[in-house]
Amino acid sequence: MTTQYGTWRKSRLSEANGACVEVARSLRGTIGLRDSKAADSGPILELTRREWTMFLRSIRAADKIG
Template structure:
């Protein structure tokens, strides 16, 4: 989900849609994906 400000929303899907949304910038999202792919998270 993208907001008008360019933030990427991330939510825990186990919360049945009621969990908090963490807004990440495109740069932060890319950094998170790199960390997950390299098994650092």
């Protein structure tokens, strides 16, 4: 079964050269993450809300370090 997602949104930190990440919430409450260059045919990383929170915390912590 294919997960259905709502409206995909690009990161506001996306690069002008097309290096973009998009996210969307599914009807089941999970968060989908994909590469905008392969939006229609590429893989989607599906995270639970808890996994999404941990993912964001990891990115923010790494940003503070480096």
